Amino acid sequence: MSTPLTAMSLPVHSDGIQLCLAELLHYKDQAVRWLPPAQSVWSHLQGQHSSKQKGRGMNFAEVRPYQAGDDIRAIDWRVTARTGKPHTKLFTEEREQPVMLLVDMSNSMQFGSQLLLKSVQAAHFASLISWLTIKAQDRIGALVYNGSALHELKPAGRQQGALRVINQLIASQQHALLNAQQTPTSDNSSVPAIAFSETLRHLSHLCPKGSDIILISDFHTLSENDKRVLSQLRHHNRIQFVQITDPLEQGVTDFRGTEYVADGDQSVWLDFSADHTRAQFLSLYQQQQQMLKAFTNKLAIPLYTLSAAMPLLQQLGQNKG
Incomplete structure (x- = not known):
């Protein structure tokens, strides 16, 4: 977990690593900017993969x-x-359109090389969507996934619905950071990991028909085997992917020293002064992007990307104030 942060660029109330109630409540007042007739959040996130968005059914x-x-x-x-x-x-x-979030806060999301951890950026976006949903008088629910546990929040309306989601995000991030600081032992290493595919199956049972489903993740563990579950979910729901990335995953860094890097399964010394090291990072990132775009194109699922190296509102083209 590498986190050299630029304090002057951090979002309001955020340190880029921990989550607190104030930083997620900040998006409550920001959400009104994307209510009709204003442009939607998705119009600001349109990238290489664009798709016509459906309104209410x-x-x-x-x-x-x-x-x-x-x-x-x-x-x-x-x-x-x-x-x-x-x-x-x-x-x-339709008078009501439940919104269901799947927020990935697993080990690969506990990483950030410049501004925010990817998990923190995921929580910021989830908070914005939660408040936007409530202001549109719809219900918001979530499935928060940390790699070893699932936290289920059934869709609920009004302010209580959004607060339940952001409080769970804060608790999940605290738990993830504590786990990252612990040395693996026979006690905590025996906790069984939950596959991403199992999370998707759980989501399919949790979602009311007609839901707007938003998956927020880096999608590092997405596999071809997940297509069947997602295809079934698409029959009665709308699905959107929001990918959280970090510049270092593309080999983009000003650091030119040697760093000890571990991902929970293996560890290695990497020389970031060597061009081939950064090139390997970029190559792996491009392979993953090709797979992810082919995956979403096959299922006709819109794919959007957010960077953990830039404040969310800045990426959406809005002022912070």
């Missing part, structure tokens, strides 16, 4: 005889054929 209400001016695309051809007279379907707009 439409629920079927009834069938009645066709009337002049009705949209011919809504004609119910089965009823028309059965009765011999044209009939049209009527729909009502």
